[in-house]
Amino acid sequence: MQAALDGIRIVDLTEWMYGSLGTRYLADMGADVIKVESLQGDPSRDLKAVRRRTQKKLPDCKWNYYFECNNRNKRGVALDIKAEDGRQILYKLVEAADVFATTYDMRTLRELGLDYDSLSKVNGKLIYARSSGWGPNGPDVDKPVLDALTEARAGNMSRIGEPGQPPVYTATGEPTAAIDLAYATMMALFHRLRSGEGQEVDVSLFGANILFENYNLEVYMGTEAEVMANQIARKAAGNPLFNMYPTKDRWVYMCMMQTDRWWPNLVKAMGKPELATDPRFESHQKMCGESRSDAINILDEVLPAKTAEEWFGEDVRKEIELIVTPINSYADLYDDPQASDNDYIVEYEHPSFGKMKLMGFPAQFTETPPAIKIPAPKLGEHTQEILAELGYSRDDVGEFIERNIVL
């Protein structure tokens, strides 16, 4: 077993989730990710600040789960990059690095001499990976941004939920933008391995939220059909067997699009085999056409009588093939072996806080499996070690500490 990114060094000037989680995916694969923070630290070290930014009533906890999730496996340096000497240290880091990742805005980066032009002079082969809110181009590049605003503008929010209900913010943009950053960085690293050429890559929350919409958006663009862009009532679903229904204890999602194939199985499982020969439902056309409401109403009437497990559990499905999935809550997911067996959720023994459940890894690799080797760094935890690696003497470091250049 090896780490795929062994020996790859990433200077990580990111904050919050969308950038920091991106480099964390690479840290999980073995990259040496050096998180560079100000002397006050990444604002998300303070759960209050995370609450403010996400406007979520995040509960108290003895450890900062947000910061831990986004920054495990990284080493930490605290540096005043606004000071000339601090910047020199950063340049030295960049010189010895493969990737520079940042979520800072362009103006700040230019002012600090940390834009691609400046850093590629320090390291001609550098991969410069930027995560922004709105993308690097366009009229709204500098607009203030929170993920919710980019999701609002991207179009999906207004088409989900029941008609007449408010649009729904899913808050999935940041992790998506993070895997996007990881993807773009790996693509650039691979290119550089073969060509020697570094470059700048850019991803954004807005871009991630657009990518996320692919099916409905691409069909909408191809047809300009309102139905792809609007809310659709459950009761008006185009295909009764591609829809959600309430059972006694929870909702279930049916995904059996070829209705003529699946309807007999479904009605058998529902204890209503006579419906298999009911002329209203004898063809896919009728099922998705004139008899649509009837089918939906029947399911709505019958299914609340039993629980999802009673209707569609293992023993039923052993006899009758069906594609129906109970709609779970996070409480169900917590102990779901499907999540833990695949390491989508993992248990980690934190050296300070003990056993904890963390977001795991989104993919499996047979030769280079990801792993959690070290927890998220304390502020400036590795400053001295890293400065020593760069060739600074203990006296240098002592002086920097005194002058508040480093922590």
Add this chain to the structure above:
Amino acid sequence: MKLPLEGIKVLDFSVWMFGSVGAAHLADMGAEVIKVENPQGGDPGRGLLSSGVVPLVEWNMYFGNNNRNKKSLAINLYDDRGREVIYKLAEKTDVFTSNMQRDPLQRMKVDYPTLSRINPKIIYAIASGFGRYGPARDYPAHDTDGQSRAGIMTTLGEPGQPPIYTGSATGDAVGALTLAWAIVTALFHRERTGVGQEVDTSLFGAQVMFEAGTLQPYLATRDPALTKQQSRKDAHNPLYNIYPAKDKWIFLAMVEEERFWDNFCKGLGKPELANDARFDTHKKRCGESRRALIDLLNGLLPTKTVSDWLEGWKELGLIAEPVNSFKELYEDPQAINNEYIVQYAHPNFQKPKPMMGFPAQFSKTPGKIQAPEPMLGQHTEEILIDIGYSWEDIGALKTDNVIL
């Protein structure tokens, strides 16, 4: 080298969306992607328009988006001669990818043990429904199945409303990006060490991943509030919430405590509110006067359109966005300038086709749509010639329906 994946050969055994889009990302970045399809109709996604699932138009935009830049090899994999072609291709293939299940792949004898015997350096990438392991590993799954199990749906929407499916095959989209990331990571490792491997991603895994914002706090605290729907009528900060305007909804996102209030009152055309004792501190606005303020905004914001409101708010530094529909996004210069949406001069049509663009920008090696989606079996002959088959061989294979 113009594109990062130039010279990389991919055998794409995908159908529908998840695996296809993952391979399309690689094709966009210059890989030679051969889509392997059965000769009777090929990828079922080719039939989407005729199935009535989407409105009938001249171009199958679903198949077109998911398979741009690829070649098509239409071949019968239940015939030894068909498999021989694949095995010959496998010798020089860098990546095998599929969102079919391991069982059918084994029946077609294109499983990992078989292909890695031919080419030990191959990267074998599977995109499944629920993951490689676990009790549901063999369950067929579409996007809704993965998302239903992942838990997010029960947190979305107004309390009492049904759970909400994000739609848009978001698991496919994010799963495809994850698949592409995993493949490039494996390629990177192989370039440095010569070692190939298997890689696994899934719809369920991608959707668990993108819930991190609410799931990680839940995993840490098991606070039941995190599993529930939250009403916008109950938003704990009235200035971070959705409201109906005259023409569409608007998302206010002013999170810093005291910074915006005075200007916001001006922007509402109600400067006197700034002195209203009910609302003059953040604490009150988010506390005792919360519902009153939400009600007030619910009553006031519908009196103007979103663009009228935003026009008046430009100078005041207020932060809000319209809740757009795809209609507006389609023409949004912010999306177009960043190539998140692109217009492709599709050779088969007079007018350019709007398509999904690229997930990232690269300053030296930007992604490109260089070729449209292939017709079924369009490149079969060229591919066979390339690996040494003669025209006679090809004729015989056609006669015997091994190829199209």
